[in-house]
Structure formats: C-alpha cells, structure tokens
Amino acid sequence: MSMVSLGDLAQSLVMRRQNLQIRQDITRLAEEVATGRTSTLSSHLSGDFSLLSDIERGLEVLKGFKTSIAEAGLFTDGMQKVLGQVQDISTDLSTNILSLADSGLPIQSSGLSNTGSDALDQMVALLNIRIAGRSLFAGDATDRPALASADNIMSEIRMAISGLDSVSDIQLAVAAWFDSPSAGFEETAYLGSSTGLSPYRLDHGVSVDLDLRADSAALRSVLKQIALAAVVTDPTTPISATDRQAMARSSAIELMNAQAGLTGLRADLGFAQARIEEGQVRQASEKTSLELTRNTLLSVDSYESATKLEDAQTRLESLYAVTVRLSRLSLSDFMR
Numbered sequence: 218m219s220m221v222s223l224g225d226l227a228q229s230l231v232m233r234r235q236n237l238q239i240r241q242d243i244t245r246l247a248e249e250v251a252t253g254r255t256s257t258l259s260s261h262l263s264g265d266f267s268l269l270s271d272i273e274r275g276l277e278v279l280k281g282f283k284t285s286i287a288e289a290g291l292f293t294d295g296m297q298k299v300l301g302q303v304q305d306i307s308t309d310l311s312t313n314i315l316s317l318a319d320s321g322l323p324i325q326s327s328g329l330s331n332t333g334s335d336a337l338d339q340m341v342a343l344l345n346i347r348i349a350g351r352s353l354f355a356g357d358a359t360d361r362p363a364l365a366s367a368d369n370i371m372s373e374i375r376m377a378i379s380g381l382d383s384v385s386d387i388q389l390a391v392a393a394w395f396d397s398p399s400a401g402f403e404e405t406a407y408l409g410s411s412t413g414l415s416p417y418r419l420d421h422g423v424s425v426d427l428d429l430r431a432d433s434a435a436l437r438s439v440l441k442q443i444a445l446a447a448v449v450t451d452p453t454t455p456i457s458a459t460d461r462q463a464m465a466r467s468s469a470i471e472l473m474n475a476q477a478g479l480t481g482l483r484a485d486l487g488f489a490q491a492r493i494e495e496g497q498v499r500q501a502s503e504k505t506s507l508e509l510t511r512n513t514l515l516s517v518d519s520y521e522s523a524t525k526l527e528d529a530q531t532r533l534e535s536l537y538a539v540t541v542r543l544s545r546l547s548l549s550d551f552m553r
Contacts, residue, residue, distance in 0.1 A: 243530060268514060269511065269514060272507050272510055272511045272514070273511075275503075275507050276504065276507050276508070276511075279500055279503060279504050279507070282418065282419065282420060282496070282500055283500055285417050285418050285419065286417070286419055286493060286496050286497055286500060288349075288417065289417035289419070289425055289427065289489075289493050290490070290493045290494075290497070291348055291349065292348065292353060292414075292417075292427055293425075293427060293486055293489050293490045293493060294490070295346065295348045295353050296353055296354070296427070296429055296486055297483060297486045297487070297490065299343045299344065299346055299353065299354075300479060300482055300483050300486065301483070302339075302343055303340060303343055303344075303436070303439065303479065304476060304479045304480075304483070306336050306339050306340060306343075307336070307340075307439050307442075307443065307472055307475065307476065307479070308473075308476060310332060310333065310336045310443060310446060310469075310472065311442075311469045311470075311472040311473045312469075313332060314332075314333075314446055314465050314466070314468065314469035314472075315466065315469040315470070315473075317465070332446070333443055333444070333445075333446035333447030333448075333449070334367070334371070334447045336443050336446070336447075337367045337370065337371065337440070337443050337444060337447055338367045340367075340439070340440060340443060341364050341365075341366065341367045341370070344363050344364050344431045344436065345362040345363055345364055352409065354409065354429065354430050354431040354436075355408065355409030355410060355430065355431065356409045356410035356411065356412050356413050356414060356428070356430045357410050357412045357413065357414055357415065358408075358409045358410035359414075361408055361409070362408055362409075363407065363408060363409045363430065363431035364406055364407060364408060364409075364431050365405060365406050365407075365408055369405070369406070370405075370406050370440075370444065371444065371447060371448070373394070373401070373405050373406065374391060374394060374444055374448060375448065375453065377390050377391065377393075377394045377401065378390045378391060378448065378454065381455075382455045382456060383456065383460070384456060384460045384463060384464045384467075387445075387448075387454065387456070387464070388445065388464070388467070391441060391444060391445055391448075392441065395437055395438075395440065395441040395444075396437070396441075402432070402437060402440075403432065407430075407431060407432040409430055409431060409432065410430075411432075413426070413427070413428025413429075413430060414426075414427050414428060417493075419492065419493065419495075419496030419499075419500075420496055420499060420500065423492075423496065425489045425492050425493060425496075426489075427489060429482060429485075429486070433482070434478065435475070435478030435479055435481065435482050436478075436479075436482075438471075438475040438478055439472065439475045439478070439479065442468045442469075442471045442472035442475055443472065445464070445468040445471075446465065446468045446469070446472070449461055449464045449465045449468060
C-alpha cells in the first residue's frame with residue numbers, strides 16, 4: 218500500500234509554494250508575450266549588463282543633445298524672422314525717403330521725421346524680442362533687453378548733434394556716436410553683453426555658434442541711417458531745406474547699401490539653420506539605431522514564451538485539480 222510521506226501541514230505548504238511559483242511564472246510569461254521583451258534581465262543577459270549600460274548612456278546623452286538642438290533651432294528661427302522684418306522695414310523706409318527726396322518737393326518735417334522715428338521704434342522693439350524669456354540679441358545677457366528705448370536713443374543723438382549746422386558735421390557726429398567702441402551707442406544704447414551666447418552642442422564635437430548681437434556692425438549701420446532719417450527734418454536741426462533734402466537722400470542711399478550686411482547676417486543664420494536640421498536628422502537616426510539595438514538585446518522568442526505560458530497554465534490547472542481531490546479525500550479513500 219502507498220503511503221503519503223508528507224504530513225497535512227507540510228503538504229499544504231508545498232502546494233501553496235507551488236501555486237505561488239506557477240502564478241509568478243504565468244505573470245512573467247504573460248508580460249513577455251505582451252511586450253516581446255524579457256522580464257528577467259539578469260538571466261537573459263547572463264549577468265553582463267555592459268552593452269545595455271552603454272546603450273542607455275548613449276540614449277541619455279542624446280536627450281541632452283536633443284534639448285540643445287531644440288533651443289538652437291528656436292533661437293535661429295527667431296533671429297531669422299527678426300532680421301527679415303528688419304530688412305523689410307529698412308528697405309521700405311529707404312525707398313520712401315528716396316521717392317520723397319527725388320520728388321523735388323520740400324521735405325515735410327512731420328512726414329519724414331515721423332516715418333524715421335516709427336521705423337526706429339519698430340527696429341528697437343524687434344531687436345529686444347525675447348523667446349522663452351530670453352533676449353535674442355543681447356549676447357549672453359539674456360535676462361535683459363538688447364537696446365535702450367528708441368526715445369532714449371534719439372535723445373542721446375540730439376545731444377550729440379546739438380549746435381552743429383552742416384550736413385557733414387551732423388553725419389560725422391551721428392556716425393561717431395554709433396561707431397565709437399567705448400562711448401555713444403556702446404555706452405548708452407546697447408544694454409546687452411559684449412560676450413556672445415555659448416555655442417550650442419549638436420553632437421559629439423559638433424556645435425553651432427549664434428553670436429549675433431544688436432551691436433553688430435551690420436545692425437548698427439542700419440540703426441545709424443534710420444536715426445539720421447529721423448533727425449534730418451527735426452525742427453531743432455539748424456540746416457537749410459536744400460541741405461535737409463540732400464541729407465535725406467544720402468541716408469536713404471546708405472540705408473540701401475546697408476542691406477548687404479543684413480543679407481550676410483541672414484545667410485550666416487541660414488547656414489546655422491541647415492547645420493541644426495542636419496543635427497536633428499543625425500540625432501533621430503542615432504536614437505532609432507540605439508533603440509533597435511536595445512530591443513534586439515532584450516527581445517525574447519514570442520513563440521517560446523507563449524508555449525511556456527500555456528504549459529504554466531496547464532500546470533496550475535493540474536495543481537488546482539489535485540488540491541480539490543486532496544481536500545475531498547476520506548479515510549476510506551485513503552485506505553484503498
């Protein structure tokens with residue numbers, strides 16, 4: 218006659234332990250069937266996590282590059298839009314001034330002066346634009362505007378030309394105010410930093426430099442001619458009507474010539490935008506490659522996992538059946 222070698226309590230514990238183990242296997246295998254990835258990294262990788270660690274580290278580095286690329290793209294796009302509007306404003310102003318100066322009619326103080334003042338207001342507002350709370354054209358001093366207000370700039374220029382009574386003297390004084398490396402524009406108008414933005418890293422050993430400030434020579438040249446257009450018919454400027462007309466025409470021509478500098482800035486920005494787009498493509502490609510490698514490393518045979526899952530479910534059903542039979546076992550059945 219067969220004898221059961223385990224007592225009731227020990228047998229119950231064994232059954233519970235087997236039940237728990239099988240249920241854990243079912244949970245693990247169901248997860249693997251659903252995700253196609255292993256849920257037991259250590260055994261799957263035989264304890265060697267070096268490759269997986271390299272992949273995860275690479276993905277984290279790419280996240281940092283992605284943030285830098287996104288910020289660089291935001292800044293370059295904003296700068297490009299601003300320069301486009303600056304070029305439109307200055308081109309329109311030069312065209313209007315030339316038309317008025319060549320018409321043979323006396324230049325009206327209200328008309329041309331207001332036009333120049335309006336253009337200067339717009340220029341300053343554009344160069345003081347902030348994106349994501351950071352100034353675009355103030356160098357690394359992104360917490361403050363790049364330029365003083367247009368009213369303050371014009372007040373300083375009027376002081377610089379005070380007492381002058383010839384076109385050449387006024388032009389020289391305004392030019393000196395804008396071009397001096399340590400006074401005038403640099404001292405009172407430009408509020409940003411003399412240090413440009415730090416280069417944005419796009420990849421390992423690849424970066425893009427966005428050192429474009431409101432005190433650049435090209436932008437300063439445009440501001441200078443717009444300021445001259447604003448003061449040329451100022452009633453406080455003691456020059457004749459003929460001189461006013463000649464001065465207006467000269468500022469319009471110089472403003473047109475200054476467009477080449479703006480075009481150069483926009484071309485440089487376009488080159489930077491192209492590099493940033495290349496960085497985005499390269500970063501996305503590298504991320505996809507790393508993710509595919511990680512998925513391959515952690516993947517399991519779905520068919521094998523499904524087979525093991527079915528086997529575990531069968532074993533659990535069998536365990537339940539045995540448990541039911543044992544719970545109904547009587548003394549007479551045991552003695553048979």
